Amino acid sequence: MFQHIQPAPRDPILGLTEAFRNDPNPQKINLGVGVYQDASGQTPVLESVRKAGRRVLEQQTTRSYLPIPGSPAFASAVQKLMFGEDHEAIAAGRSATSHTPGGTGALRVAADLIHQHMPKATVWLTVPTWPNHPQIFAAAGVPTKSFPYFDPATNGLAFEKTLAAIKQIPAGDVVLLHGCCHNPTGIDPSNKQWGELADAVYGCGLLPLLDFAYQGFADGIQEDAAGLRAFCRPGAELIICSSFSKNFGLYCERVGALTVVAADRETADIVQSQVKVCIRANYSNPPAHGAELVTTVLGDPELTCLWRQEVAQMRDRINGVRRLLVDTLKAKGVPGDYSFITRQRGMFSFSGLTPEQVDALRENYAIYIVRSGRINVAGITEANVGRLCEAIAEVVK
Numbered sequence: 381m382f383q384h385i386q387p388a389p390r391d392p393i394l395g396l397t398e399a400f401r402n403d404p405n406p407q408k409i410n411l412g413v414g415v416y417q418d419a420s421g422q423t424p425v426l427e428s429v430r431k432a433g434r435r436v437l438e439q440q441t442t443r444s445y446l447p448i449p450g451s452p453a454f455a456s457a458v459q460k461l462m463f464g465e466d467h468e469a470i471a472a473g474r475s476a477t478s479h480t481p482g483g484t485g486a487l488r489v490a491a492d493l494i495h496q497h498m499p500k501a502t503v504w505l506t507v508p509t510w511p512n513h514p515q516i517f518a519a520a521g522v523p524t525k526s527f528p529y530f531d532p533a534t535n536g537l538a539f540e541k542t543l544a545a546i547k548q549i550p551a552g553d554v555v556l557l558h559g560c561c562h563n564p565t566g567i568d569p570s571n572k573q574w575g576e577l578a579d580a581v582y583g584c585g586l587l588p589l590l591d592f593a594y595q596g597f598a599d600g601i602q603e604d605a606a607g608l609r610a611f612c613r614p615g616a617e618l619i620i621c622s623s624f625s626k627n628f629g630l631y632c633e634r635v636g637a638l639t640v641v642a643a644d645r646e647t648a649d650i651v652q653s654q655v656k657v658c659i660r661a662n663y664s665n666p667p668a669h670g671a672e673l674v675t676t677v678l679g680d681p682e683l684t685c686l687w688r689q690e691v692a693q694m695r696d697r698i699n700g701v702r703r704l705l706v707d708t709l710k711a712k713g714v715p716g717d718y719s720f721i722t723r724q725r726g727m728f729s730f731s732g733l734t735p736e737q738v739d740a741l742r743e744n745y746a747i748y749i750v751r752s753g754r755i756n757v758a759g760i761t762e763a764n765v766g767r768l769c770e771a772i773a774e775v776v777k
């Protein structure tokens with residue numbers, strides 16, 4: 381029965397981690413997978429999460445199933461974090477949030493919803509985008525197309541082209557934007573540009589889908605929600621796919637959320653009833669633990685305060701490493717102006733390294749980078765930055 385099945389290619393990002401693990405070189409460096417690492421190269425358990433974990437364990441009374449969309453307390457905490465406490469979309473009851481297994485789970489449920497209830501819609505993706513985006517929509521039977529986003533000439537946003545392309549998209553389609561810390565480029569629109577994007581998207585009758593996987597990693601927890609708040613206008617409809625893998629360090633717990641913001645409460649309730657159908661047929665109901673940790677942290681002022689400090693620490697380290705990388709590249713004599721790296725936000729930098737240079741870094745120096753040239757800057761430390769920049773100097777020669 382299985383003999384006709386061909387081996388699948390390795391996942392371009394997770395496959396790299398596998399190869400990294402198998403590399404015996406003690407000086408190997410992993411700048412591939414999007415996982416935060418601290419100055420000692422560890423992916424830590426946040427103290428706020430550890431404290432919440434003790435409480436969750438002590439206070440739990442049952443391990444029975446959660447409701448299909450997860451716990452209402454989690455949904456409420458997520459909405460407040462994204463929109464701010466008193467937002468109209470919360471007060472009007474026109475937002476419905478489901479706890480999903482990670483941001484990936486949220487995207488997949490959104491894709492199933494689009495497939496079943498917007499069967500003519502195409503989902504439009506930025507060029508470039510997270511490589512899993514096209515796979516997730518393809519798996520759900522939703523067609524995707526792309527529109528320009530990154531301008532290699534300026535290492536910045538190709539804003540005019542982005543806007544012009546969005547204005548050509550047929551009404552009824554879906555536009556996927558990254559809420560902040562665009563993966564893989566690290567380039568986000570300014571607040572003014574977010575407003576113009578929202579004008580164009582709604583003006584053309586499109587549905588915005590915001591992938592919000594890095595809240596707090598760019599400029600601040602509130603600041604990073606500016607993009608999605610620009611879309612969350614009175615009566616406007618949108619979908620938000622959140623992930624708490626990065627900002628709570630809960631990668632393996634699989635905690636994310638799908639939020640549908642509808643024009644009014646009645647519509648939100650109807651759409652949510654269909655979201656529940658998609659979830660039931662997919663994984664039935666979500667895994668509890670990660671969401672319990674997030675709900676506990678966000679429900680306790682002291683733990684929230686500690687968590688905010690910890691997110692700020694991660695953000696500051698990443699931004700510090702960006703400066704360190706640019707300075708060290710210069711000090712090691714790597715030709716070119718890399719100052720754009722300090723203008724990018726979040727864990728990723730689009731380095732401009734070619735696939736051949738990336739291969740040479742892996743083969744000759746045990747430095748692992750995604751072939752697109754995307755670098756996880758959080759994998760850089762004081763201890764490895766010198767060796768990294770010397771290797772880059774060699775391969776770009």
Ligand SMILES: Cc1ncc(COP(=O)(O)O)c(C=O)c1O
Nearest residue numbers: 414482483484510563593623625
């Ligand atoms: C842009 C983007 N969206 C979604 C996700 C999914 O995150 P999760 O691990 O929570 O599924 C990621 C993770 O790398 C991401 O970079």
